[in-house]
Amino acid sequence: MARADRLERLEIRRADMEAEYTAALLAALRVTAAGKAGLFDHKPDRSTRAAIAPVIAELQELADAIDDARERLALPEFTLHREFLAARGKPSPQAVGEPKQAQAWLQRLEPGG
Secondary structure, X not given: OHHHHHHHHHHHHHHHHHHHHHHHHHHHHHHHHOOOOOOOOOOOXXXXXXXXXXXXXXXXXXXXXXXXXXXXXXXXXXXXXXXXXXXXXXXXXXXXXXXXXXXXXXXXXXXXX
């Protein structure tokens, strides 16, 4: 019974961490959609990277904890963070700007979006 209780508590914690990650990502996306660049690292310069570094670090820390919990629960990996990381970096010449990219992510992630 103790093992089942631990697993149940871990599952609740995992769900809470995933909700926290999603809320943090949505908040960052809203800021980016409003015009503050940096989240997607399209124009890598030191000051922009330094400004967004705490947000990226928080998301990474949460994703690491989520992946650890998912591994212990024998669940598939948390793909949202990997998708976000894959969307970062130098864009192709035809890519939309960061605000439009953030808006597309918001439409995908927000309820009713």
